Amino acid sequence: MSQRNRRRPRPLSPLREHLRDTFWFAPTLALVLVIALWIGADALDTAILDALQQDQDYETVRTLISWAEDAKVIVTTISSAMMTFIGVVFSISLVAVQMAAGNFSPRVVRIFIRSRISKLTFAVFLSTFLLSLLVLSSYDSETDPARVVSVPLVQSAVTLLMVALSLLLFIAYVTQTLQLMKVGPVVEHVTRESFRTLGKMRALAPSEEPLPPEVARIAHKGRSGTLRDVHVARLVRIAQRRGAVLRLVPRIGDFVVPGTPLIAVHGGRAGLPWERLVRSAVSVGVERTFHQDLGFGLRQLSDIALRALSPAVNDPTTAVQAVDRIVQFLAAAAPVPLGAVAHRDRRAVVRLVQEGPGWGDLVDLGFTEIRGCAIGSPQVSRRLAAGFDDLLRIVPETRRAPLERQRALLVLAVERSVPEAADRAFALTPDRQGIG
Numbered sequence: 107m108s109q110r111n112r113r114r115p116r117p118l119s120p121l122r123e124h125l126r127d128t129f130w131f132a133p134t135l136a137l138v139l140v141i142a143l144w145i146g147a148d149a150l151d152t153a154i155l156d157a158l159q160q161d162q163d164y165e166t167v168r169t170l171i172s173w174a175e176d177a178k179v180i181v182t183t184i185s186s187a188m189m190t191f192i193g194v195v196f197s198i199s200l201v202a203v204q205m206a207a208g209n210f211s212p213r214v215v216r217i218f219i220r221s222r223i224s225k226l227t228f229a230v231f232l233s234t235f236l237l238s239l240l241v242l243s244s245y246d247s248e249t250d251p252a253r254v255v256s257v258p259l260v261q262s263a264v265t266l267l268m269v270a271l272s273l274l275l276f277i278a279y280v281t282q283t284l285q286l287m288k289v290g291p292v293v294e295h296v297t298r299e300s301f302r303t304l305g306k307m308r309a310l311a312p313s314e315e316p317l318p319p320e321v322a323r324i325a326h327k328g329r330s331g332t333l334r335d336v337h338v339a340r341l342v343r344i345a346q347r348r349g350a351v352l353r354l355v356p357r358i359g360d361f362v363v364p365g366t367p368l369i370a371v372h373g374g375r376a377g378l379p380w381e382r383l384v385r386s387a388v389s390v391g392v393e394r395t396f397h398q399d400l401g402f403g404l405r406q407l408s409d410i411a412l413r414a415l416s417p418a419v420n421d422p423t424t425a426v427q428a429v430d431r432i433v434q435f436l437a438a439a440a441p442v443p444l445g446a447v448a449h450r451d452r453r454a455v456v457r458l459v460q461e462g463p464g465w466g467d468l469v470d471l472g473f474t475e476i477r478g479c480a481i482g483s484p485q486v487s488r489r490l491a492a493g494f495d496d497l498l499r500i501v502p503e504t505r506r507a508p509l510e511r512q513r514a515l516l517v518l519a520v521e522r523s524v525p526e527a528a529d530r531a532f533a534l535t536p537d538r539q540g541i542g
Contacts, residue, residue, distance in 0.1 A: 120337045120389060123397040126220050129228075136229030137236055140268075144240045147261040151244070155257050167251035170259050177262035178245060184269055185238035192231045195276065199224075199283045206286040209419075211409040213393075214292055218283075227272075227279040234268040241265050289424045293407060297431040299396045300403025304439055307400060307447065307462070315448070315456055317351055318373030324381050328390065330363040335398040337387035338449050338458060341369075344383050345457035350374030352384070353459040359399045362390060400444075401463050404471045407432050415479040415486065422485040425476065426540040429486065432472040433493040439468060440501040469508040477516050481523045484533040485540035490516055492536035 125131045158167050203218045218224055244258040285291040333356055345352045351372040356362060368388055371380050394402045407428045414424035444465050449458040463471070473490065480486035494513040498506055517534060524530045 120335050120397065123335065123395060124389065127216070127395060129219055129225065132225035133229040133232050136233045140233035140237050141240070143264065144237055144261060147264050148244060148256075148258070151256065151258050151260045154260070155254070159252065164251040167254065167257070170257045171249065171251065171254065174245070174257050174259045174262060177259065177266070178242070181238050181241050181262055181265050184265060185235065185242060188231065188235040188238065188272075192228075192235070195231075195279075196228070199279070202283050202287055206292065209287075209413075210289065210292055210424075211406055211413060213406050213409065214286065214296075216393075217292065217295055218286060221282065223275070223278050223282050227275040230268065230272050230275055234265065234272050237261075237265050237268055289410070289427055293410060293428055293431045296403050296406045296410075297435060300400075300435050301438065303396055303398070303400050303403065304435070304442065306398075307442060307444070317353065317459065320370050320372050321350075321374060322371040322378075322380050323355075323367050324369040324371070324384060325364075326362045326366045326368045326388075326390070327364055327381075327385070331361070331390040331392055332394050333358055333360050333362055333368075334389045334391045334393075334395050336389065336460070338460075340387040341384060342449050342451055342457040344387070345374075346451045346455070348374045348378060351456055351459065354461060357461050357463065359394045359402060398460075401468060401471050404432060404435065404468060407435075408472060408475055411476045411486075412479060415476070415483060422483040422540065425480070425483070425486050426489045429476065429489050429493055430538075432476075433496060436468060436472060436497055437500055439465070440497065440505060444468070465505045466508040469512060473512045477512060477519070480516070481519050484529070487516060487520060487533045488535055488537040489540040491534055492538045495536050496538075 155167065155170070158164075158170075199218075203215055207215050241258050241261040244256050244261055246254050246256040248254045335358060336354060341352050353370040353372060355367045355370055362368065369380075369384055394405070396402055411425040411428035411432075413419055414421040414428070444462060446459055446461050448456045449460065451457050473493075476486065477490060480490060491513070494509055494516075497509050498513075501509065520530055520533050524533055
């Protein structure tokens with residue numbers, strides 16, 4: 107494999123992904139930054155005032171005091187209204203997200219949590235509120251231009267700029283939140299995240315080299331949960347320093363309990379404290395993430411389609427939109443080597459082998475459950491038939507079998523469940539729109 111095609115793991119990528127799955131980090135960082143901004147603005151106000159007082163330009167100081175007093179009314183209004191505004195806006199938004207989770211899948215709430223515009227809006231709102239309080243604390247009751255020690259004019263101007271930014275972000279935030287109530291943007295977002303994960307897999311060659319003998323096996327300790335990801339760069343570095351090859355036993359997305367085998371050590375010395383070395387490189391959480399989980403996007407798209415096909419919802423058009431994206435993703439994954447991938451060190455030596463889903467796994471994940479629920483909906487069965495035909499035209503010969511099996515099972519299920527020959531023929535006619 108060429109040096110250009112080999113993708114070096116980024117050491118901070120797991121941490122960055124974990125922070126994106128939280129909603130506290132960005133607002134907290136913004137509050138720290140706005141305190142630093144206020145300190146800088148306060149220092150600038152103090153420098154301007156000191157310069158004017160040293161020059162005995164008291165008339166200009168009186169003018170600045172007058173402007174600052176006028177701005178104080180606006181800052182006071184901002185301080186009293188901002189927290190109420192934050193509460194109302196985000197209460198309405200959370201109701202919209204809850205409706206989207208009920209209509210599509212609970213996992214779409216993750217879109218809201220990871221949304222940069224949502225975090226930025228919340229961070230700027232809170233920062234504006236905190237800045238207004240800090241500015242109010244800087245006002246001096248002294249009116250004598252020779253004795254006044256603080257005229258927060260620059261601070262007030264910065265607060266007004268923050269308000270203007272808050273209004274712009276509010277428009278963008280409401281627009282994005284409303285998008286969560288539409289199926290098109292939701293499935294498009296899930297598909298885009300899936301393509302990012304697939305892009306990482308393209309740069310990693312499958313592992314075909316025989317592994318050295320296994321010398322140790324590390325079991326999971328701690329709380330039960332889903333294997334979210336592993337710190338690839340750290341594991342590669344540990345294996346390189348000790349002349350070993352590490353193999354991740356479960357797949358990313360598997361649920362592990364204490365005692366579940368996590369990492370097998372091949373080569374190297376058996377007496378090393380492998381458990382202590384690799385424990386911090388494995389992340390177990392309460393739910394799956396897109397970071398290294400190739401099948402998570404298909405799982406969400408399938409869930410959206412299944413919910414749409416349930417008797418309580420009965421929305422086959424939404425199911426067709428989900429099938430569209432499943433076909434799109436599988437078409438992109440068709441030429442990509444799948445299965446176990448190898449992470450290499452700088453000398454191109456395999457140091458970490460990570461199991462992943464194969465082509466048949468992805469096909470089954472994308473179609474099996476939808477196919478089972480599509481029998482009573484000709485719109486979905488026709489779209490599935492068209493999807494199978496499209497994929498069979500583009501996949502390599504070695505990957506046709508799972509698709510042909512899924513198509514045969516669809517035909518068999520329709521023939522068994524639909525009594526009329528005309529209805530069977532109609533339900534199995536390929537149609538990319540389902541029913542036009």
